[in-house]
Amino acid sequence: MTGAVRRQMEAPVWAVDAQPLLVAAGIRKSYRRGGLVRRRSFQVLIDAGVELHRGEIVGLVGENGSGKSTLMKILIGSLDRDGGTLTRHGSIGYCPQKPILYERLTPDEHFELFGHAHNLEPAVMESARDEILEILDFTLHRGVRVEELSGGTRAKLNLGLALLADPDILLLDEPYAGFDWDTYLRFWDLTAERRKAGSAVLIVSHFVADEERFDRIVHLEDGRTVAR
Ligand SMILES: Nc1ncnc2c1ncn2[C@@H]1O[C@H](COP(=O)(O)OP(=O)(O)O)[C@@H](O)[C@H]1O
Ligand SMILES: [Mg+2]
Structure with missing residues (x-):
């Protein structure tokens, strides 16, 4: 060769x-x-x-x-x-400067919603979601409504949503x-x-x-x- x-x-x-x-x-x-x-x-x-x-x-x-x-x-x-x-x-993923999040939903619910929007297979969404939660270190907050999250955790979720579908x-x-x-x-x-x-x-x-x-x-x- x-x-x-x-x-x-x-x-x-x-x-x-x-x-x-x-x-x-x-x-x-x-x-x-x-x-x-x-x-x-x-x-x-x-x-x-x-x-x-x-x-x-x-x-x-x-x-x-x-x-x-x-x-x-x-x-x-x-x-x-x-x-x-x-x-x-x-495909494109966007992390806006000002997080656009739903106050009443949890990070897990956000991932689910975005997964649907991107037509991801549930298993694909779940493994991408778990990896993001782990790497950005907010697994503990996955079930907490956004209105109760700190600015730092909101920023992590905002970024995580841009990454979810691996654009x-x-x-x-x-x-x-x-x-x-x-x-x-x-x-x-x-x-x-x-x-x-x-x-x-x-x-x-x-x-x-x-x-x-x-x-x-x-x-x-x-x-x-x-x-x-
Ligand atoms: N929707 C808007 N209406 C009017 N002016 C705006 C709007 N959005 C941004 N601007 C103005 O446009 C300029 C550029 O804003 P922006 O794109 O946010 O800059 P940067 O992200 O570099 O800080 C700023 O002077 C800002 O005040
Ligand atoms: Mg700006």
Whole structure:
């Protein structure tokens, strides 16, 4: 066997598929500001773009208010864009900056609901759920209603729901704000595993210390994305 053939056989299956999972280009977005009388438009994104490939962790960084969450919402499709193009291949998991949870439901009930929404086989959902509960260390709280959970545990559930269906693309908006140090480290193990399995991960962060954990960093400045 030649070296080239062996390398090809050893390469992960997804390495053969070089097509990006997500491509956004020239994204524009304005919000309306002010009351009914002095309504004016305020442009947050002027020319933003990002390309995500299998097996990479990309950081999205920028100052507070620079439009990172706005861009994430456009990528996930929950917010309309004013212009630009967006193409996606594969399934997507999203961890919003502000957890969107049901106060009256427990983590277990959330997983069940999301499992149904993603059409997961019950056994697949259960094993993914148990792994997430264990790795993020909130098994003890699985039966407690969200209204009684701490901010840290809510953040774990918020992230866990994004991970549940093992999506091809993970969009995580400041997922570890509120995590303790151990959970923060486990978060990075978990992300590294998903990347190895061929997922593309985009993480909004404003910790300079995170920068070495990313394969690539995209800066959002004055409404434009700049690769660094
Ligand atoms: N729904 C909205 N309506 C009006 N302005 C908004 C809305 N959402 C965000 N903004 C404004 O857009 C800017 C970018 O917000 P955001 O995308 O949340 O930034 P980041 O996540 O980088 O902190 C901020 O000035 C924010 O106040
Ligand atoms: Mg934000």
